[in-house]
Amino acid sequence: MEPLLVAQGLAKRFGTLEAVRGVSLALCPGEILAFLGKNGAGKTTTVKMLSGLLLPDGGSVRLLGQDPFRNPGALRHLGAVLEGNRNTYWRLTPLENLVYFGVARGLRLFQARRRAMVLLEEYGLLEKAHTEVRHLSRGMQQKLALLQALVHDPEVLLLDEPTLGLDVETALRVQEKVRALAQGGKAILLTTHQMEVAEALAHRIAIIHRGRIVLEGTKGEILARFAGNHYVLELETPPPQEVLSRLRALGVEGEGPFLYRGDGEGLWRVLEALKPLPLKRVARAEADLLEVFLKVVEHA
Amino acid sequence: MLDLFLVELWRSLLMLRRYPLELLGAVVTLSLIFYLLFLGARFLAGPGAEFGGKLEAVLVGYLLWTFTLGAYNGLAFGLTEEAQTGTLEQVFLTPYGPIPLFLVRNLAELLGHALLVLLVALCLMPLTGAKLAFPPLVILPFLAVLLGGYGLGFAVGSLALLYKRVGQLLGLSQFLLLFLLQAPGEGLFALLPLTPGAALAREMMAEGAPLRPWALLLACLNGGAYLGLGLILFAQAVRRAKATGLLHGY
Ligand SMILES: Nc1ncnc2c1ncn2[C@@H]1O[C@H](COP(=O)(O)OP(=O)(O)OP(=O)(O)O)[C@@H](O)[C@H]1O
Ligand SMILES: [Mg+2]
Numbered sequence: 001m002e003p004l005l006v007a008q009g010l011a012k013r014f015g016t017l018e019a020v021r022g023v024s025l026a027l028c029p030g031e032i033l034a035f036l037g038k039n040g041a042g043k044t045t046t047v048k049m050l051s052g053l054l055l056p057d058g059g060s061v062r063l064l065g066q067d068p069f070r071n072p073g074a075l076r077h078l079g080a081v082l083e084g085n086r087n088t089y090w091r092l093t094p095l096e097n098l099v100y101f102g103v104a105r106g107l108r109l110f111q112a113r114r115r116a117m118v119l120l121e122e123y124g125l126l127e128k129a130h131t132e133v134r135h136l137s138r139g140m141q142q143k144l145a146l147l148q149a150l151v152h153d154p155e156v157l158l159l160d161e162p163t164l165g166l167d168v169e170t171a172l173r174v175q176e177k178v179r180a181l182a183q184g185g186k187a188i189l190l191t192t193h194q195m196e197v198a199e200a201l202a203h204r205i206a207i208i209h210r211g212r213i214v215l216e217g218t219k220g221e222i223l224a225r226f227a228g229n230h231y232v233l234e235l236e237t238p239p240p241q242e243v244l245s246r247l248r249a250l251g252v253e254g255e256g257p258f259l260y261r262g263d264g265e266g267l268w269r270v271l272e273a274l275k276p277l278p279l280k281r282v283a284r285a286e287a288d289l290l291e292v293f294l295k296v297v298e299h300a
Numbered sequence: 301m302l303d304l305f306l307v308e309l310w311r312s313l314l315m316l317r318r319y320p321l322e323l324l325g326a327v328v329t330l331s332l333i334f335y336l337l338f339l340g341a342r343f344l345a346g347p348g349a350e351f352g353g354k355l356e357a358v359l360v361g362y363l364l365w366t367f368t369l370g371a372y373n374g375l376a377f378g379l380t381e382e383a384q385t386g387t388l389e390q391v392f393l394t395p396y397g398p399i400p401l402f403l404v405r406n407l408a409e410l411l412g413h414a415l416l417v418l419l420v421a422l423c424l425m426p427l428t429g430a431k432l433a434f435p436p437l438v439i440l441p442f443l444a445v446l447l448g449g450y451g452l453g454f455a456v457g458s459l460a461l462l463y464k465r466v467g468q469l470l471g472l473s474q475f476l477l478l479f480l481l482q483a484p485g486e487g488l489f490a491l492l493p494l495t496p497g498a499a500l501a502r503e504m505m506a507e508g509a510p511l512r513p514w515a516l517l518l519a520c521l522n523g524g525a526y527l528g529l530g531l532i533l534f535a536q537a538v539r540r541a542k543a544t545g546l547l548h549g550y
Contacts, residue, residue, distance in 0.1 A: 055542040072397040085386030104306040
């Protein structure tokens with residue numbers, strides 16, 4: 001599929017600090033890219049270059065084939081929740097904010113109004129439609145920030161920590177919405193420090209470290225690669241001492257659930273050693289994203 | 301573009317309605333400043349002193365000043381505030397581009413400024429006993445002054461974008477503006493921003509003089525030139541701000 005947003009070799013330095021070094025990304029419709037990295041890794045800097053707010057020192061950005069720096073009209077196709085920003089006017093109500101930003105993003109006045117009502121309804125903010133934003137709770141403000149990015153129905157969404165400061169339930173609801181938006185065909189870049197959110201949502205993952213992308217691929221591919229040949233075994237009852245020592249000889253680790261680091265052939269030898277004890281579970285160990293992240297960032 | 305104008309107008313009217321005390325405060329402050337100066341001058345001149353046509357001329361200059369003030373510092377204040385509260389980057393995401401958006405926004409805020417000037421005029425005329433004529437054509441030199449005011453506004457807006465803390469500078473330069481609006485509109489003075497239009501408006505309102513077309517043309521050229529200059533500076537500043545990452549608060 002044609003990517004909607006393509007960045008090539010983006011570089012940015014602030015004084016002597018090379019904040020971003022040669023970052024290339026592509027976002028396809030229907031796809032969520034989790035953009036992960038430690039504090040100060042260069043995520044926000046990259047997002048700002050992608051949205052035309054920060055001029056790269058090198059490299060290029062193409063939004064539906066157009067350069068947003070040369071041609072601001074391309075921004076019609078982009079919506080962003082920017083980190084650490086309020087993103088909306090505090091002295092206006094949610095409805096007024098959405099109408100204002102809808103028109104500022106290129107909608108006609110009547111379209112913006114209709115769209116604002118639909119979104120407020122859909123995201124459960126209708127009863128606060130006429131309350132000034134400064135009187136809303138933080139979670140509601142954050143939700144409104146997302147709506148503000150959606151109001152003109154852009155094809156590309158850049159979400160820089162959209163679930164920051166949300167309670168568990170609201171965060172889950174926002175997660176669901178983000179997933180639904182991707183299913184509806186939007187291309188989404190999501191930065192977050194919550195690995196479980198990234199793991200739940202992402203189709204592809206890119207990890208940035210000190211301004212460089214150190215790992216990129218589909219979620220399945222990455223998790224499989226890091227899982228390697230590890231197996232988890234669980235028994236119904238603790239094994240007798242002699243079985244345990246046989247297991248140890250085969251290199252099995254762990255006490256409750258046992259961990260075997262080896263290939264499928266070795267696994268059969270382990271199973272042989274266990275015979276005829278009742279098995280509860282044998283499974284290939286899965287890496288989780290947190291593990292992958294920590295490994296990659298440590299070794300980079 | 302029309303929709304953008306309408307929505308900006310709507311936003312500025314909402315603000316006026318929601319925070320009427322801000323307008324009221326401005327009316328009271330601006331009226332009070334002039335009234336106190338007026339009382340002081342009368343005290344110095346002694347009882348029974350007559351200012352003749354001078355009072356009217358000074359008052360017109362002052363009203364023009366209140367009018368231009370909004371055009372002059374509105375953008376800089378807005379940019380500073382929005383950079384701090386974190387809406388500026390969202391505004392910059394507009395497909396219209398920031399400069400057309402701010403131009404439209406300026407235009408939309410005109411109504412609020414006009415209301416302010418009108419209220420200040422209505423306060424000060426009875427207080428000082430000044431008699432002003434309001435020939436409809438006086439709107440033309442006002443507009444010329446306004447163009448120049450926007451030009452200067454974009455120039456200080458550039459500074460606000462790049463250096464954030466321009467409050468002090470704005471405060472001081474407002475008085476420079478007062479000088480420009482009271483200066484004679486002839487000779488070399490006509491090259492300064494705002495002066496030719498202000499001089500023409502003063503003639504018309506204080507002396508009831510007719511509109512002089514050549515003077516108006518000069519005033520418009522002057523205003524247009526400074527507006528162009530301001531826009532060029534602002535475009536440069538936007539580029540600088542985007543290159544150095546200055547669009548947000550810190
Ligand atoms: N406008 C700026 N001027 C100077 N330095 C900056 C600017 N913006 C970012 N930096 C620096 O660039 C580096 C990358 O910052 P960035 O905000 O991109 O990190 P991040 O990955 O978003 O981190 P976080 O997870 O904390 O949000 C940091 O060292 C930061 O201090
Ligand atoms: Mg960040």
